[in-house]
Amino acid sequence: MMTFYIIFGCITTIVLLISWAKFNPFLAFLIVSLLTGYMLGIPLTKLSASVQKGIGDTLGSLVIIIGLGAMLGKLVAESGAAQKITQVLMRIFGKKHLQWALMVTGFIVGIPLYYNVGFVLMVPLIFSVVYQYKLPAVYIGIPMLAALSVTHGFLPPHPSPTALVSQLKADMGLTLLYGIMLAIPAIIIAGQLFAKTLRNIRSTPLQTFQPKTIPEAQLPGSLNSFLTALLPVILLTITTIIPFVTTLPENEQSILKFFSDPSIVMLISLLIAIFTLGTQGGRTIKDVMNIFTDAIKDVAPILLIVAGAGILKQVFSDSGVSDIIGESIKNWQIHPLVLGWLIAGLIRICVGSATVAGLTAAGIIGQVIPNLQVNPNLMVLSIGAGSLLFSHVNDSGFWMYKEYFNLSIRDTIKSWSLMETIVSVVGLIGVLIMDFFI
Numbered sequence: 001m002m003t004f005y006i007i008f009g010c011i012t013t014i015v016l017l018i019s020w021a022k023f024n025p026f027l028a029f030l031i032v033s034l035l036t037g038y039m040l041g042i043p044l045t046k047l048s049a050s051v052q053k054g055i056g057d058t059l060g061s062l063v064i065i066i067g068l069g070a071m072l073g074k075l076v077a078e079s080g081a082a083q084k085i086t087q088v089l090m091r092i093f094g095k096k097h098l099q100w101a102l103m104v105t106g107f108i109v110g111i112p113l114y115y116n117v118g119f120v121l122m123v124p125l126i127f128s129v130v131y132q133y134k135l136p137a138v139y140i141g142i143p144m145l146a147a148l149s150v151t152h153g154f155l156p157p158h159p160s161p162t163a164l165v166s167q168l169k170a171d172m173g174l175t176l177l178y179g180i181m182l183a184i185p186a187i188i189i190a191g192q193l194f195a196k197t198l199r200n201i202r203s204t205p206l207q208t209f210q211p212k213t214i215p216e217a218q219l220p221g222s223l224n225s226f227l228t229a230l231l232p233v234i235l236l237t238i239t240t241i242i243p244f245v246t247t248l249p250e251n252e253q254s255i256l257k258f259f260s261d262p263s264i265v266m267l268i269s270l271l272i273a274i275f276t277l278g279t280q281g282g283r284t285i286k287d288v289m290n291i292f293t294d295a296i297k298d299v300a301p302i303l304l305i306v307a308g309a310g311i312l313k314q315v316f317s318d319s320g321v322s323d324i325i326g327e328s329i330k331n332w333q334i335h336p337l338v339l340g341w342l343i344a345g346l347i348r349i350c351v352g353s354a355t356v357a358g359l360t361a362a363g364i365i366g367q368v369i370p371n372l373q374v375n376p377n378l379m380v381l382s383i384g385a386g387s388l389l390f391s392h393v394n395d396s397g398f399w400m401y402k403e404y405f406n407l408s409i410r411d412t413i414k415s416w417s418l419m420e421t422i423v424s425v426v427g428l429i430g431v432l433i434m435d436f437f438i
Contacts, residue, residue, distance in 0.1 A: 003040070003324050010036040010312075011360065015350040025356055029308025033315045040319035050318045051311050058310025059303065062163055066299055066306075068266035069157035072232070072273055073112040074295035075288065079277035080214040081225035082109045086125050088222045098129055099143045103191050106147030107183070108226070111233055115152035119397070122148065123404050127205045128213065137203040137405055138415050139195050145401065146191030146419055147183075153354060153384040154179040154186075154427065157232060157266060159302045160358040161384050167313060167362040168369055168383075170376040172262045173240030176233065178377050178438070179384075182430040186385075190422035198415050203405045220281055228276050231269040236262065302355060309359030316363055336372040337382040337435060340365055341428045344386030352395035358387035375438055378431050385427025391420040 010032055017028035030051070037047050076082055086105045093101035105125065110118050126141040156162045156172050161179065165172050219225075227234075239260030242248070248256060258264060278288040315321075332339065343364055348357035361383045369376055391398050392413065402412040 003321060006036060006039050007316075007321065007364070011347065011364075014312075014356075014360070015347070018351050018353070018356065024304075025351075025353065026304035026308040029305070029312055033308070033311040036312070037315040037319060040315070040321055042315065042319050046318070050314045053318075054311035054314030055307045057314065058163065058166070059307050062159070062166060062306060063303065064263040065157050065162050065266055066159050066303060067296060068263070068270050069112055069162075069232070070295040070299040071292040072266070072270050073109075073118070074291050074298070075270075075273050075277050076109060076112055076225075076229045077118075078291050079281055079283075080219040081229055081277055082122065083125065083214055084219045084222060084225040085109060085229065087219075088226075090129075095133060098133065098135070099140060099192055099195060102126060102129065102140065103143035103147050103187060106144035107151060107187060108229055110148040110151035111155060112157070112229060115148060115158070115397070118148045118152075119145070119400055119404075130205065136199055136201065137205050138201045138407070138411075139199045141405065142195040142198060142415060142419055143187070143191030145416075146194075146423060147187045149388060149397075149420060149423055150183045150187050150190075150427075153358075153388040153423070154183050154381055156236075156262065159299065159306060160355045160387060161380060162262075163306050163309070163355075163359055164362050164380040164383055165377075167359070167366045168376045168379055170380045171240075173236045173260065175377045175380050176236050177240060178434060179381055180233075182381055182385075182427060182434070185430060186423050186426040189426050190419050194419055194422055201407070201411050201415055203407055203411075205405055218281070220277055224276050224280075228269075228273050231272060232265055235265045235269065236260070239265070305353070305355055306359060309356065309363055312360065313363035313366060335432070336365075336374040337378060337431050338428065340379050340382045341386035341424075341431075344383045345389035345424065348387050348389050349392070352391070352398075354387040354391075354395075358383050361386065375435065378435055378438065382428060382431045385424050385431065387424075388420050388427070389424040390417055392417050 013032050014028050017023040017032065018025050033051070033054075034047055037050055038044065042050060082105070085108055086101070089101040089104050090098065102125070106122060109122060122144060123141070126137065126144055129135065130137045130140055152158050152160070154161060156165060156176050161175065162172075164170070165175050239256060242256060274285075274288055279285065340361060344357045344361035347360050348354060351357060365379070369379060393409070398412060398416060401416045402409065407415070
């Protein structure tokens with residue numbers, strides 16, 4: 001029983017340090033993990049080794065994917081490909097279905113873009129539509145923001161689901177395919193349908209955030225924009241499906257395995273994007289590399305959070321706590337997927353960060369996945385859905401939305417917080433339904 005008190009105290013302390021004391025999440029993870037490791041019986045002489053192993057094992061498989069994903073997303077935005085995708089979809093859907101156009105744009109562009117970057121770069125597109133057609137900003141904007149949120153919580157190569165795939169020993173390609181299947185109903189319900197209840201929320205977006213559009217002549221082509229933005233998804237999907245539709249010789253299997261590795265997929269996609277959206281658009285290699293440098297600055301903080309969560313996971317593993325948790329969980333009368341969602345959701349509400357919530361929940365439950373007899377790909381999605389539950393005043397995304405849309409806290413909760421909660425609940429329901437068939 002004392003072990004559970006220590007674990008509870010560990011999680012509570014992390015929550016208080018981040019939300020109340022305003023500690024940097026990485027520093028909070030590091031301090032609490034060291035104290036927890038000592039209290040759980042790890043000798044002082046081995047604590048440093050646990051810290052280093054936790055950081056190395058976690059970041060070793062993620063730095064390339066997250067870094068390259070951020071670079072690709074930034075280039076898609078800076079080159080005007082995101083603007084071009086929006087224009088094409090607006091022409092296809094027409095004024096009557098503007099929300100659908102923005103929602104699809106958010107989903108397509110949100111796949112390679114890190115969430116905060118995606119928000120800052122895509123919100124001006126919402127405002128351009130609002131100013132042009134004189135429509136309610138919240139009503140028009142929520143569907144796109146729902147799509148960005150879903151891709152952030154459910155789909156690799158975003159940091160949290162990518163890290164969860166690694167920690168829970170899931171398959172990146174299958175998680176992506178299942179995630180897309182789950183994302184579509186979540187976006188439609190939380191975005192398109194829920195937005196109909198928000199028509200009367202008044203919002204006057206700040207003039208500061210009026211969009212700076214790239215001239216039409218300088219935009220990349222439509223096919224180029226769509227293919228480049230979606231190339232990681234296309235490659236991962238193809239390499240995941242091939243083994244199911246044909247039997248390859250052993251040497252070809254090894255080649256396929258190499259090219260299906262997410263790091264290689266992201267590298268190939270980025271190298272192609274350097275040409276299709278970079279040099280072909282008139283930029284020098286130096287210009288493209290400067291864009292990549294800015295992209296790394298955007299995701300550096302998230303890499304440290306991932307590293308901190310890796311330390312906590314390793315401490316739980318080295319101390320034997322994971323085995324104790326596993327034995328206890330087996331006796332709980334609750335579905336493992338619901339348990340993963342619930343743990344992530346509670347931490348999300350307390351801490352605010354979806355990434356911290358997802359990775360902390362994975363650290364608690366990850367080591368006992370084999371004992372739970374649950375599909376690890378679905379557990380990634382369940383925890384990802386839980387990590388989006390009820391964003392409120394301790395979440396930076398809450399305040400970004402409030403300030404950009406110039407809303408009261410009450411209206412922000414009525415629109416943003418409820419949208420995030422709907423995404424989370426629909427995600428859990430979808431995962432449980434998929435569990436019957438997979």
